[in-house]
Amino acid sequence: xxxxxxxxxxxxxxxxxxxxxxxxxxxxxxxxxxxxxxxxxxxxxxxxxxxxxxxxxxxxxxxxxxxxxxxxxxxxxxxxxxxxxxxxxxxxxxxxxxx
Numbered sequence: 855x856x857x858x859x860x861x862x863x864x865x866x867x868x869x870x871x872x873x874x875x876x877x878x879x880x881x882x883x884x885x886x887x888x889x890x891x892x893x894x895x896x897x898x899x900x901x902x903x904x905x906x907x908x909x910x911x912x913x914x915x916x917x918x919x920x921x922x923x924x925x926x927x928x929x930x931x932x933x934x935x936x937x938x939x940x941x942x943x944x945x946x947x948x949x950x951x952x953x
Contacts, residue, residue, distance in 0.1 A: 863922035863923050865920055865921055866921060866922060866923045866924065866925070867916050867921045867923070867925070868924075868925050868927070869912070869925065869926045869927065870927045870930060871904075871926065871927070871936065872902070872927075872930050872932065872936065873895075873898035873899045873902035873932075873934055874895075874898065874930075875902075876901055876902060877898070881930060881931075881932070885932075895932070899934055899944065902934075902946065909926070934946065
């Protein structure tokens with residue numbers, strides 16, 4: 855498999871977005887550092903109700919900036935899915951946080 859498309863695209867965007875954004879820290883590393891307990895980290899999901907969640911506007915801004923590809927982490931290693939799923943109650947759809 856070749857990565858020529860990747861080399862040609864050159865400028866991309868990786869978006870990691872989830873309840874951890876409430877802390878101002880990067881993803882779930884605060885758990886690793888011991889900066890937050892698992893119980894408190896898990897409770898962030900109940901408070902995760904982004905007011906300016908607008909992926910279409912994000913995509914338009916990215917295109918204007920010259921970004922050639924984007925990747926949204928729809929389910930980070932902390933387990934919170936940004937989509938509605940019947941496989942878990944730990945999802946933004948189930949929690950009613952994204953619409």
